[in-house]
Every structure is written in structure tokens, then in C-alpha cells.
Amino acid sequence: MNDVALDFNQVWKKFKMGERYDSLRDLIPGMAKRIFSRNNQIELGEREFWALKDVSFQVKRGEAIGIIGPNGAGKSTILKLLSGILRPNKGEIKVNGRLSALIEVSAGFHPDLTGRENVYLNGSILGMKRKEIDKRLDEIVEFSGISEFIDTPVKRYSSGMHARLGFSVAAHINPDILVVDEVLSVGDLQFQKKCIDKMLSLKKRGVPIVFVSHNLQSIQMLCNRAFFLKNGQIFKNGDVSDVLNEYLFSGQATTKFDNGVIISNTACFNYYGERSNVFQAGEKAIIKFNLKVNKPINEYLLGFLIRRTSDGFLACDYNLPLSSIEDENNNINISLEKNVRLDFQVNLLKGLYTVSLHIYHNPSQRHVYWVSNILHFSVEERISWEGVSYLNPELCSE
């Protein structure tokens, strides 16, 4: 069997903006226009834009690849091209095997049918045979966790239940290739975890996966490789943590209220003084940066925030007085530039975290500098299931 499951070769895809002729009475002027302006497949016509520009990638068996990028970058377009819903204007797409695309898992649901009936309907839409569904029905219902409501019409379901049932059907199709688009966002954390586990088990069996999500944590858990898509082009391609970092840095935003205050040269180090973005839970981390202020230093506070990137959860928010870095000798000095280090214990659980720094001027009661997502780091550990803080529990006999 060929090792390459998906081959996306220099694909271009364009879309039209604005109104389109969609009634018969518009057809004739539209046709006349087309005849006079010989539209070429690979040239941009009026009001057209490239949704994908020269995108190439390959996915091998047993490999999971993540696609990240801002809204409108072309992620879903790639998935639709892969599943055959759209065709490229230029380039080639090769798919070796039965591809299952979970683009919107509950798309096939009919609101008036019951959950059970919709399992059958959606299952066959996704390419399952009736007998296969018969065999797996119990498993599917069990996985969705809504067995009490399986004979209730789907229109009475909550959106979470909708998504759960949809994913449960989709997860049981046994595809050769799995393509997943942001389908987990509706389910609760527990269900999301269940889904990731399911996908991991598929991956272990050698099923290649293309995974689109804004949930960076699940991308990190699932994928070996990733690429960062921006304006229809591959901006960065490679190892998953590199790409995630690149993506996160693109979210960096600096707000200056006072030109005299600047934080620069920020970097993250581990306990041994090596630059690092990956920490073990409980390890010591050091953030170094260069600080410049133009008023007496004891009037400032440094705000230090850590957020979990997957859900924006605020892990900590400290205000540290800058007076602690005061030097005896340059106390009088009003303007000051200094290298500063911030040490802290990474008592966090596994995940991706982002650091924001801000400077607060006490006498004037206002923020003078704010930079969000200035640094990113990930935490690794093996024992926790869920939560936020690393308490280092130990079990022993007394």
C-alpha cells in the first residue's frame, strides 16, 4: 500500500465576493459578460480572490497533521477540497482510501426525527451500511452518553447533545482517512477528551488524520506536525510545537500609553539558564526582559498574568512592585533602563500557557504599558487528568 495517504499538490482555489447571478433573469446579461470577458481558470476575475494560494502538503499513514490559523485563512476550504465537495482551480489532490470528513457532524440531522433515527440517517450519509449501523448502534449511543434521550426528536436536544450524537456517529465509521474540522468545540471538556482519545486510537491503528481546531491543546495532544495557514498560504510548516509558537506570537499585541516605558528582549529560561519553552510541572522558570521607565521606579507595579491558551483560563494575576529591583546607588535616577528577571515555580498542569506583562503607574492610577501574549510555554507532566494547579500529591503509608 502506498505510504502517502493524502497528497495536496500546489493547490489554488478562488472564490467570488459579493452578489452572484442566481436568477434566470440575470442569466442573459451574465452570459453576455462572460462571452466578452473570456474568464480564465487561473486568472483572477473581477471581485474574485484566492482562498488558497499554492498550498502543498502530504500526510502519511499513521500521521496526524494539524491546521491552525485565524478565521478565514482557508482551513475549511482545504478540508472541503480534500473531501471532494470543492474542486481546485489549479493543482492536484490525491486521496488514497475512504475518506471521512467530519466538517459539521450534525449537518445530516433532521430535527423531526428521533436520535436513533438520526443515527441511521447520519451514518448512511457518512457512508456506513445499514448493517454496520445495526451492529454499532449500542456502541454509538453509549459513546454519546445520551441514551435516555435517544428516542426523543433531535429538535428538543441542546446544541451540546446535538454535537455529541453527531460526533459519536462519525467516530464509529472506521475510515481510512479522517478529516476533522472544529467539531469538538460544543461538547464539554470530558466529552472533548473522549473524542481526542478516540482519535488517538484511530491514529494508533494507522489512520492518517487532518485536524483543524482553534483548541491548541487538542492539536498538541493529537498531531505530530502542523502548519499555520494565513491568508490562504502556508505561513509556517513543521513540528507541532514550533508552529504553535509561531501562531501564538502572531497574537501578540502591545499597547503603549507612555513612550518612556518599554519592555523588550523578553525570553524564557529554565532552571539551568537555558532558553526553553517547555517545562516540567513544578520546575522553576525564569523570564528575563529589559525594562525601561522614565519615572521613579518605586511608583510602578509590574503586572504578571498567565493564561491557559486553550480556553483563556486565567491561571494567575500578580502585581509585583518594581521597588524590589531598586538599586541603592541609582535611586535618584529618574530614567532607568535595566535587565530584569522574574522567577516563578511552574505549578501548572499540562497545557499551553501564555504570559502577558503590563506596567502600572501608581500615582497616576493608570496602565502605562501593556503587552499581551509576549511569551508562551508549555507544561508537561503525566499524572493529572484535569485541573489547573500542580500540587505534587504523594501517596504513602503512615
Added chain:
Amino acid sequence: MIEMIKELIQYRHLLYMLTWRDIKIKYKQSVMGFFWAILMPMLIVAAGILVKKGFSMVSGRPLELTELASVSVKAIPWAFFVGSIRFATNSLTGNSNLVTKIYFPREVFPISAVFANFFDFIIASVALTLILAIAGIGMSINLVWLPFLIFLLVLLACGIGMLLSCANLFFRDIKYLVDVFLTFGIFFTPVFYEASMFGKWESALLLNPVGAILEAINTVVVFHKSPDPFWVAYAAIWSFGGLLIAWFIFHRAEFKFAENI
């Protein structure tokens, strides 16, 4: 072509499920249930009887049983045809979320629409068969033609339905045109009257393939004669040729569906 059929066979389960879905929803929401299937043909039959009665009053001839039988025998397939076309025309646009989200051969939509209507047709036909049997219309060997004629009608409905569903996707006003055509189509098709009433213009009316099929069904069921082979062949060319061309066009346009819907 063979590729297309193969793909359709591969997705036969889906075809079955979508047909089943359409039937189920139709009957689930209505208190009247299966009465639905008979309602529409009954209305057409009632209208036909009224027209026939009018004819007989004008001409002074008494209304015969065979005439009533003819009207009902032709009205039920006509109701099926109209229902299929109307349903199939909207089948792609009505399932736009599936068209843009999941890949499978889109032929399944118009075809399942026709099949769902065929289910109604079967129920109505069973009811009609009972009535005709009680009325003593009798049977003959010529009834063997009937399945073939119905098959031609189904193929014709599939072909036209495919073409129109595809057209309606690109031009949303097609469905209004279709509605108008179907409403007045009954006057141009020999349902309430016989094509033979028009004398030398008979062939002009039979040029309409639906008319040719309906007349053949009438000949077979009510008059127990074998149908005119020329017009059956003519209708068969329309059915097979139409389906082939429609399918081809549909297939060529298919990849544009998701962007244009």
C-alpha cells in the same frame, strides 16, 4: 457513465435512507398519516370526474364507467409525476447544509425525492386497484405492460427532476417556473380527456412523453389492449435518453454545487 452508476450503487444505502427520511417526515407530522398519499390524487380524480360530467352534459352522451376509470387511472400517475418533479426541483437547495458539508454523489437527492413520491404512488395505486376491482374493470394479459410503463414514468421523472434540481440550484427562480408549468401542464397532458378526442391532432398531444405514457397506461388497464408500440418506443427514448443527458449534465455541474448554492 458506468462510473456514475457504480458510485450510485455504492451509495444505495444512502439513497434508501434519504427516501425513508422523506417518507417518514411526511407521515410523522400529519395526523392524517397515509391518507396524505391518497388526498392529492383523489382531488385530481374528483376534478377529472367533474370535467367528464361537464363533457357528457354538453355532448348529451351519458357518463360511462370506463371514462371514470380512465380519469382515475391517469390521474394517479400524473399526481406522482407532478409531486416528484416539484419535490426533486427543491431537493438540492432544501438540503444545502448537506451539499456544502459532506461529500457523496448528489444524484441521490433528486432520485430519493422521486422515490419518496413513488411510495405515495404505490399506496394510491393499491387503493385504486381495489376500487377498480370492485367496479369490475377486469384484467387481461396486457397488464404485463404496466410495470414497464410505470418504470418509464419513473425514469422520466428522475431525468427531469435531476435537470431541474440542478438548474434551480444555479437559478433560484426555476422553481416558480416549474410550479407554473406543473399547474397548467394538466391541460396539455391527456389526463382529463383522451388524446384521441382531438382526431388528427392526437399525435401532437402524444409528443408530450408524459401524455404518451399515460395514454398507454390507460389503454392497458382500462381497455385491455396492448399499447401503440410506436408511442411506447417514443416515450422510452425520452425516458432513457432524457435520464442519460440529465445525468450527464448533472454530473458535469456537480462540482460547482457547493460554491454556488
